[in-house]
Amino acid sequence: MTSKTSPESPLPIRTVLQMVGGWIGKLGTVWVEGQITDLSARGGTVFMTLRDPVANVSARVTAPRGVYEAAVPRPADGARVVVHVKPDFWVNRGSFAFTALEIRPIGVGELLARLERLRQLLAAEGLFNADRKRRLPFLPGTVGLICGRDSAAERDVLENSRRRWPAVRFKVEEVAVQGPYAVGEVTEALRKFDADPEVEVIVIARGGGSLEDLLPFSDETLVRSVAACRTPVVSAIGHEQDSPLLDLVADVRASTPTDAAKKVVPDVGEQLTLVRQLRDRGRRVLGGWLDREMSWLTSARSRPSLADPVRGLERGAEQVDALRDRARRSLSGSLDRAEDSLSHLRARLVALSPAATLERGYAIVQDPSGEVVRLAKNVAPGSVLTIRFTDDRLTVRTEDGTSPTTTKPRKPRKKASDETG
Template identity: 70%
Template structure:
């Protein structure tokens, strides 16, 4: 229920604190999960801070030594605390009074990670098509790693051994504990905002499940998914699989493997260039040799080797064809002439003129009709007698004797 106040009718501090204490007291006992930091013991009382791993928030927890006499109560441990919310009116401070402390078991952590993995996968953060390819030769590489860590040395030494001119921008952060998520995310945002950075490597060495938990944190996973720059995950060893591996653009099994995948080996590239150059040279020389052989073959053909001789040969063929044609035509004309003479002789032999030459005459009527029999004639008929040397007109006398 609200309290009516005004500048003329304010409430005293004690009343405000009493009301806040009353509201908090009505919460009752609750179970709270978090990560332990800043554990201090004063006599039989233990003071610690319980931090939310996914947010920059924490709460003070107070309890008796008997409650916290538990191997799980160490800095960085994930625990579940049964506590009563308390508000100290005199100091105006809030805290939790611990009643029971339980460690979050490995099995429970794995189950929560699996549930988070399914959630992120359903959102599409692990899809292969959203992953970006790495540049062949990055101009500058962002490296997020622990301070003075073996992972940093492995990445730098292997990368520079492969390509001595490679450049790194290094952000050293906490890679385990309560501050790891916040520092890694902040370093990622800083490197991602730098246009000179072509790829970012997030790396650390191996460790227990609890040590690697920050790299399965939802905040970090979503930060990597939203990065503009390709991100390479190189966390732990081959068997380690934090959720960061699934959302990163490329997973490397170790820090050394990350250096090999991000930076090309200059010796291998030089050898590859030489091999490609040699293959190109062999291909070109082979093509030139084939074309030279073809050209030599073409040039060796008679038409090109001695073009005048070919012309002369064709000229001889033309002359021979002309002579054959001439001979064939002459023979054909001679045969035709012989046939003509023979036909003319036959015509002459069969001609009436030839008969007349032998002493015969042709008797015709004036109309040209040939008289074939004496019986056809009558006295007084006019006839035309054709002789070899001319024609004679005659008249038939009546009483002509017949032979």
């Protein structure tokens, strides 16, 4: 077409629109899924807007009243439906719309089945594993809160948190929490808080609602965004019985927005009570330990070795003196006994010595060989004999065996006692 047009020979707008209508008409019919909004009826035609459940995309749909009323149950604003449509282009207005040929509401059972399939898929990938969940900080400096605009959930979280810990700070992002814009806005707020270094915990809060109202919090895009966050995320969606997939992937699940405030922020009164109890317990433990140590010290000081240390030294000195005296007595007794024994032995030796016999006037006659002469007949005439007295000796020569000739006496070499000794 561009080759056949120019500024000098343009095509009329009707021709172009007719060509566009022809192209669209070639698409045929198609089944589409979406959420109904802006539902209205005029005459025999029902007008509605069909929004994509995830992206911010919508299209106008017209349906004959008979087609609309044939749907059971009859869909209303916010309902999820599957529509068999034929794309149409109105050349006169240059507008595009779908014409509904059949409308089928998506029942709760079908929604639950889809959520179960998505849950199994995400669980198989490990997004719900407990080991990847992070612990919340004890006292976060700043809490990021994602909630609806002027919602009761926002008031519950803020009021209960500040009642528990007045100094806590919040950064609040108000977003759509249901409808076609919810997933995109919540995901964008989540990424913003995750990139903020001041935010230590992110809370996603919404009050209760129907299954269809809470569907954005089971959206796969949002669930994967929460799993990819570096900041701990607390899910506080609906009531206790509500369990969107966001509860499974979040690091902490709170049953209600009020419960989220209790999990994120500690109670200052409870913490002061705990500190007081721990302080009292520490005092009791320390006091008991000091009492035991003082008792031990008192007992140690009462021992004689510490109560009167000089007395111990005195007893030791007394023992040394007693042992010394005992040793002296023992040694002295041993010496006395030895001396007495020596005297007795000396007296016996003197009594048995030949010198003692000589002192009584006896003499000892010895031949030249030194043998004692006991009989005169044993001496030959002319033999030289030595007569030994106590202090000296005399040499004689025999003449006839009976009359010895006296010679000059000699000085004895030793005393008789010395020789015997």
